[in-house]
Amino acid sequence: MAPPRILLCGDVFGRLNQLFKRFAAVNKSAGPFDALLCVGQFFPDSPERLEEFTGYVEGRSEIPIPTYFIGDYGVGAPKVLLAASKESGNQGFKMDGLKVCKNLYWLKGSGKFTLQESTGSDSTVAELVSEIKPRYHIAGTKGVFYAREPYSNVDAVHVTRFIGLSAVGNKDKQKFIHAISPTPASIMSASEISMKSTNTTISPYSTPLMVDGNEASKRSSDSVTDSQYWRYDVSTKRQKHGAGSGDKMCFKFVSSGTCPREENCHFQHDMAAREQFMRGVCFDFINKGKCERGPDCNFKHSLQEESEGNADRRRRSDNASARSKECWFCISSANVESHLIISIGENFYCALAKGPLVKDHVLVIPVEHLPNTIALSQQCESELDRFQNSLKKFYKNQEKEAVFLVIPVPSSKAAAVQNIFNFAADKMGFKFEVTKFNNNLEGRNSLRTQFDKNLSFFYVELPDGTILSHVVGENEKFPAQFGREVLAGLLDMAKRADWRNCTCSKEEETKMAGDFKAQFQEFDPNE
Numbered sequence: 001m002a003p004p005r006i007l008l009c010g011d012v013f014g015r016l017n018q019l020f021k022r023f024a025a026v027n028k029s030a031g032p033f034d035a036l037l038c039v040g041q042f043f044p045d046s047p048e049r050l051e052e053f054t055g056y057v058e059g060r061s062e063i064p065i066p067t068y069f070i071g072d073y074g075v076g077a078p079k080v081l082l083a084a085s086k087e088s089g090n091q092g093f094k095m096d097g098l099k100v101c102k103n104l105y106w107l108k109g110s111g112k113f114t115l116q117e118s119t120g121s122d123s124t125v126a127e128l129v130s131e132i133k134p135r136y137h138i139a140g141t142k143g144v145f146y147a148r149e150p151y152s153n154v155d156a157v158h159v160t161r162f163i164g165l166s167a168v169g170n171k172d173k174q175k176f177i178h179a180i181s182p183t184p185a186s187i188m189s190a191s192e193i194s195m196k197s198t199n200t201t202i203s204p205y206s207t208p209l210m211v212d213g214n215e216a217s218k219r220s221s222d223s224v225t226d227s228q229y230w231r232y233d234v235s236t237k238r239q240k241h242g243a244g245s246g247d248k249m250c251f252k253f254v255s256s257g258t259c260p261r262e263e264n265c266h267f268q269h270d271m272a273a274r275e276q277f278m279r280g281v282c283f284d285f286i287n288k289g290k291c292e293r294g295p296d297c298n299f300k301h302s303l304q305e306e307s308e309g310n311a312d313r314r315r316r317s318d319n320a321s322a323r324s325k326e327c328w329f330c331i332s333s334a335n336v337e338s339h340l341i342i343s344i345g346e347n348f349y350c351a352l353a354k355g356p357l358v359k360d361h362v363l364v365i366p367v368e369h370l371p372n373t374i375a376l377s378q379q380c381e382s383e384l385d386r387f388q389n390s391l392k393k394f395y396k397n398q399e400k401e402a403v404f405l406v407i408p409v410p411s412s413k414a415a416a417v418q419n420i421f422n423f424a425a426d427k428m429g430f431k432f433e434v435t436k437f438n439n440n441l442e443g444r445n446s447l448r449t450q451f452d453k454n455l456s457f458f459y460v461e462l463p464d465g466t467i468l469s470h471v472v473g474e475n476e477k478f479p480a481q482f483g484r485e486v487l488a489g490l491l492d493m494a495k496r497a498d499w500r501n502c503t504c505s506k507e508e509e510t511k512m513a514g515d516f517k518a519q520f521q522e523f524d525p526n527e
Contacts, residue, residue: 003183007036007065010140010165010176014044014053014074018169020064022177027065030179036067039165040140043074050076056104063103070107071140078367079344079526081106086338135182139164145175149199157194158185160203249273249287276303339510342517343524347380348387352513355499357484358491360398360516362391362406374448385441386525388461394523401463405483413490414463421460421468424486428478432468443467458482 007026012019027033044053055061057080072081081098084090084106090098097105133153137160146164153160166174185193250267253259254277259269273286282299284291291301340351342362353361364387366373366380373384392402400408403417418434425432437443443461447469459469460483472478479485481498488497496502504512 003181004035005031005033005179005181007033008138008163008165008178008180009036009038009168010145011040011071011143011167012038012042012069013167013169014042014049014076015168016056016061016063017052019177022168023065026177026179033065033179036065037138038067038069038071038140039138040071040167041074042069042071043077043080045074047075054080057101059101063101066103066105068097068105068107072106072108075346078346078349082338082341082344082349133158134160135185136160136180137162140167143167143170143174147178149201150197151201151203152196153203157190159196159200249283251283251287254283254286337509339506340513342513342520343387343526345383345387345526347383350387350391352509352516353499354509355502355504356512357407357488357493357496357499357502358409359512360395360400360408362516364388364391364404364406374444381441381444383525385439390520390523390525394520397523403463403487404461405487407484407487409463409487409491416490417462417487418466418468420490421486424482424489425468425470428482430470432470434466434468436464436466438465 007023009019023033023036044050053076056063080100084098084100087099097107100106133156135158139162142164143166144164145166146162148162150159150161163178165178166172166176168176170176183192248267250259250265250269253265253267253269254274259265276286277283280300281303282291282301285299285301291299337351337354340354341349342352343350347367348364349367350362350364353363364384388402388404388406391406395402395408398408399411401411401414403409409417422432435443435446437446443465447459447467456472456478457470458472458478459467461467484499485497488494
């Protein structure tokens, strides 16, 4: 059986017209090829390219070859990938990619795809993958083409060939597409697998740092990033819980405190790294000393010291992290109630509340897991504002006003909302900060100047533009359903104050979501 013929591609940035035009030329001269594997950013990097991209996803343009991608970010990514995740054929544990549309597959997180039956379950291939010592290492995101000499891996007989690819349509006309035809390891002899060319080098990932041909005795202190590089700065703190001997950290252990592979894991189980992660430090920064997301990353890019006074706060952070894995609202969570979703934008989605207080009680939720709305970027703010304005118009059409939480109240009761919140605050022993703004966006921008985004606080936006806000003290007992309980009192629905008293069957919820979606369609900012 002939080896598979694979095309590799760097950053696509949504330029599918240009990519498949180039594919057609390469396929005509050197094909046919079995698959196209794209590394780096696959989705558009600007809204202007979204129409071209969605033309392929929605079937108006044809994808001519089975195409696999891993870069699950960029303009349009949340909407497209959520829709793919909800398809019945993509449910359950998938290693061979989620089908987005005909000939387009998302290798979610990691995975493998089968081009020939002989490559599917061979133990040699499985071992190579588990050891993360591949025969081919393909890189995108750097915008340059680079093919280095093959290198030998530590504790492995095969060599790795590294290929860096430039972006589709790059101005320097550097190579962005490359063909390989690897013989499956399952049909290679031991001598074939271990064969090395004369220019093979030792692994660049296991050699000491070289400066002008000499080993560097220490890393440069000129760079802030280097001086805070995890492996060099705090290696003395390591408490290795697994048998891993590699330099890199086990993300499963660092993020959760456990690893199902235990002593068989080939990565570091490092408690000091986990402590840094729980203090909000970026995993890539901990692991590699740098983060390529730059200002788009929501985590810290410096090592954090913990004082005794922060111990309780860290324990609370641990608990919060554990809870977030069970979050019903994160699109990436296995527990997301996708049948309640009404509308999906780039940075937000709208869904019916589970156990709604009243009919048409909805939630506007960020796609990315964030602690509160004042932690949003300015780019996200405008989309949230559009959602809120659309909901206001929708409720107004029903002679109701929106209180953000997002709960509609009859227009006749809107004037009483502030009074009942103030009454509830008095009962709790605090007073709201009261401010009034011309629009929601202006109000949230003001909150940013008043509150540290890492603090716990409650605020509610009233129909007339008034914002009531309150910082929740460190030892203050503040009801999780406070806003709902207040409005339940206003609407004479005390029994519905707890959402658990209002749960419905999945069939009922699905029907409610369908009814809302049909009525909301003319107001939906994403239609």
